[in-house]
Amino acid sequence: MATMESLIVTVNRIQRACTVLGDHGGDTNLPTLWEALPSVVVVGGQSSGKSSVLESIVGRDFLPRGSGIVTRRPLVLQLHKTERGLQEYGEFLHLPKKKFTDFSMVRKEIQDETDRMTGKSKQISPVPIHLSIYSPNVVNLTLIDLPGLTKVAVGIPPAFLLGQPESIVQDIEIMVRSYVEKPNCIILAITPANQDIATSDAMKLSREVDPTGERTFGVLTKLDLMDKGTNAIDVLEGRAYPLQHPWVGIVNRSQADIKKNVDMIASRRKEREFFASSPDYGHLASKMGSEYLAKVLSKHLESVIRARLPGITSLINKSIEELEAELSHLGRSVAVDAGAQLYTILELCRAFDRIFKEHLDGGRPGGDRVYGVFDHQLPAALRKLPFDRHLSLQNVRKVVSEADGYQPHLIAPEQGYRRLIDGALNYFRGPAEASVDAVHFLLKELVRRSIAETQELKRFPTLQAEIAAAASEALERFREESKKTTLRMVDMESSYLTVDFFRKLPQEVEKGGNPTSSSVDRYAESHFRKIGSNVFSYVGMVSDTLRNTIPKAVVYCQVREAKQSLLDHFYIQLGKKEGKQLAQLLDEDPALMERRQQCVKRLELYKSARDEIDSVLWPDETHPTAC
Numbered sequence: 153m154a155t156m157e158s159l160i161v162t163v164n165r166i167q168r169a170c171t172v173l174g175d176h177g178g179d180t181n182l183p184t185l186w187e188a189l190p191s192v193v194v195v196g197g198q199s200s201g202k203s204s205v206l207e208s209i210v211g212r213d214f215l216p217r218g219s220g221i222v223t224r225r226p227l228v229l230q231l232h233k234t235e236r237g238l239q240e241y242g243e244f245l246h247l248p249k250k251k252f253t254d255f256s257m258v259r260k261e262i263q264d265e266t267d268r269m270t271g272k273s274k275q276i277s278p279v280p281i282h283l284s285i286y287s288p289n290v291v292n293l294t295l296i297d298l299p300g301l302t303k304v305a306v307g308i309p310p311a312f313l314l315g316q317p318e319s320i321v322q323d324i325e326i327m328v329r330s331y332v333e334k335p336n337c338i339i340l341a342i343t344p345a346n347q348d349i350a351t352s353d354a355m356k357l358s359r360e361v362d363p364t365g366e367r368t369f370g371v372l373t374k375l376d377l378m379d380k381g382t383n384a385i386d387v388l389e390g391r392a393y394p395l396q397h398p399w400v401g402i403v404n405r406s407q408a409d410i411k412k413n414v415d416m417i418a419s420r421r422k423e424r425e426f427f428a429s430s431p432d433y434g435h436l437a438s439k440m441g442s443e444y445l446a447k448v449l450s451k452h453l454e455s456v457i458r459a460r461l462p463g464i465t466s467l468i469n470k471s472i473e474e475l476e477a478e479l480s481h482l483g484r485s486v487a488v489d490a491g492a493q494l495y496t497i498l499e500l501c502r503a504f505d506r507i508f509k510e511h512l513d514g515g516r517p518g519g520d521r522v523y524g525v526f527d528h529q530l531p532a533a534l535r536k537l538p539f540d541r542h543l544s545l546q547n548v549r550k551v552v553s554e555a556d557g558y559q560p561h562l563i564a565p566e567q568g569y570r571r572l573i574d575g576a577l578n579y580f581r582g583p584a585e586a587s588v589d590a591v592h593f594l595l596k597e598l599v600r601r602s603i604a605e606t607q608e609l610k611r612f613p614t615l616q617a618e619i620a621a622a623a624s625e626a627l628e629r630f631r632e633e634s635k636k637t638t639l640r641m642v643d644m645e646s647s648y649l650t651v652d653f654f655r656k657l658p659q660e661v662e663k664g665g666n667p668t669s670s671s672v673d674r675y676a677e678s679h680f681r682k683i684g685s686n687v688f689s690y691v692g693m694v695s696d697t698l699r700n701t702i703p704k705a706v707v708y709c710q711v712r713e714a715k716q717s718l719l720d721h722f723y724i725q726l727g728k729k730e731g732k733q734l735a736q737l738l739d740e741d742p743a744l745m746e747r748r749q750q751c752v753k754r755l756e757l758y759k760s761a762r763d764e765i766d767s768v769l770w771p772d773e774t775h776p777t778a779c
């Protein structure tokens with residue numbers, strides 16, 4: 153099992169990985185590890201002595217000073233104990249490999265790095281700065297310093313205040329809360345002893361988020377500044393404000409000490425002396441002071457980490473599963489070389505084509521509607537053709553007479569018949585074209601649906617649009633071809649009439665064998681009616697034929713072609729495209745790319761966290777020993 157020390161180191165490493173890979177809690181819709189990691193967070197009102205406590209724990213001057221809100225980004229301070237005699241140095245996560253041995257430069261870098269993220273606007277940012285300090289004078293511990301709680305935005309440039317006067321005060325509170333609300337957060341609540349503790353910002357917040365006081369370490373600063381004759385024994389002995397952990401009293405450097413450049417080691421000594429010689433606190437001396445606080449915190453942090461480790465491990469495993477599932481849903485990232493890209497595009501086109509065919513052949517709905525055109529729409533349209541009008545007695549007479557001209561027909565009005573038939577057949581063009589159009593729109597709709605149903609294409613809006621355009625262009629061509637063919641079939645009916653039909657017509661029996669009466673009859677109503685009815689039956693016969701042949705032509709020219717060669721032209725064009733153009737086709741939806749990237753990064757974080765934990769929990773497996 154891992155040593156206590158290595159557990160803190162492990163969590164330190166995971167914390168750093170969190171920052172590198174963009175996990176600092178918050179609502180990115182991704183599982184967060186940052187929030188599950190136990191940490192010690194320093195909270196307190198402005199000037200309560202937070203920076204002083206931190207510096208005292210580290211034993212170094214390194215935090216920015218100034219008036220107003222100086223800490224504007226969380227500072228994750230990771231302390232690593234090194235062997236006696238080794239040089240102390242600081243190292244920032246954002247400047248790996250640069251060792252800061254001059255701690256005034258550490259201070260400057262914190263300031264500069266804060267400004268880099270927030271600009272000079274004095275805004276605050278939740279993105280933490282990571283600072284590791286390696287020193288023989290520290291204990292292994294991680295502390296997070298947050299902006300001081302404040303009621304008024306002191307030190308913020310008026311120009312900034314003009315826009316959002318309240319905002320920064322609230323933003324700080326929201327940020328601090330987001331840390332201390334986590335059940336894994338150990339709260340180091342700093343309260344100055346020379347103020348009314350009941351109104352201490354830190355204690356008020358801690359009471360709210362940790363009413364039982366199990367996560368809170370109360371720290372009382374400025375004990376040396378209390379009015380003469382008063383002391384904080386009631387608080388330090390846990391009577392006034394009971395917490396689960398004992399209160400720790402601290403005496404930091406005063407402003408005057410800082411001015412005089414009293415170093416931290418001297419100040420620690422001074423603090424020890426203060427407690428040892430104090431008539432009020434002498435009996436508590438061994439449990440007071442910043443060094444003691446550091447040790448207690450380190451020990452507590454270790455035990456909390458140990459207790460939480462199983463939970464963290466199962467969270468990591470669960471998150472890895474979730475992220476892997478999401479990533480497989482989002483699909484692989486796109487290949488970079490042209491050959492692989494072309495292959496991907498063809499695969500995607502095939503996936504679409506498969507679905508499109510399923511719609512036509514059955515398995516998916518839609519193909520049945522094509523039959524609906526042939527079964528309902530076309531017969532209905534044929535039935536509605538205005539042959540009654542065209543073959544009315546009046547029109548028959550008119551057409552026949554006009555065809556006869558000055559010489560009325562003698563036996564049968566050959567020309568009249570032809571004109572009447574031609575005129576009638578012309579009407580078939582309408583239903584023929586309408587069938588072609590109806591099937592065209594159905595196919596277009598099926599293309600649209602198939603694109604929408606092709607999961608693999610979802611990521612590629614550009615390729616979707618290109619496939620839609622190519623399919624639409626192909627369908628347009630098929631429509632033209634189909635129109636030509638169906639209309640040609642109508643024209644063919646006009647070009648040669650079925651001779652047999654007319655030969656088989658019952659001959660007009662000349663009643664009573666009276667030639668005179670027969671010639672008179674030829675111009676009588678019944679004669680024209682007969683002609684009309686003959687033409688009507690002929691047209692009926694043609695209509696039956698077309699009702700069967702138009703669907704054949706439509707299927708042949710449109711449906712069959714769509715199934716066989718919808719994207720053929722597109723494939724030819726694809727073959728001519730260069731790498732860059734292919735890449736453009738595989739332009740993914742930017743939101744999706746972003747999401748995949750986030751998931752990949754987060755997955756990387758969880759996997760490295762799992763490895764970190766495995767290596768401390770099962771060190772023997774990675775370094776097998778012969779037995």
Ligand SMILES: Nc1nc2c(ncn2[C@@H]2O[C@H](COP(=O)(O)OP(=O)(O)OP(=O)(O)O)[C@@H](O)[C@H]2O)c(=O)[nH]1
Binds near residue numbers: 196202205374403
């Ligand atoms: N005499 C004395 N002065 C202290 C003590 N602790 C802090 N101070 C002084 O109080 C002032 C504020 O201390 P800081 O440590 O800067 O307080 P802070 O909470 O970090 O302040 P902000 O970062 O501005 O919110 C400084 O001048 C310190 O020297 C203490 O225990 N005794």
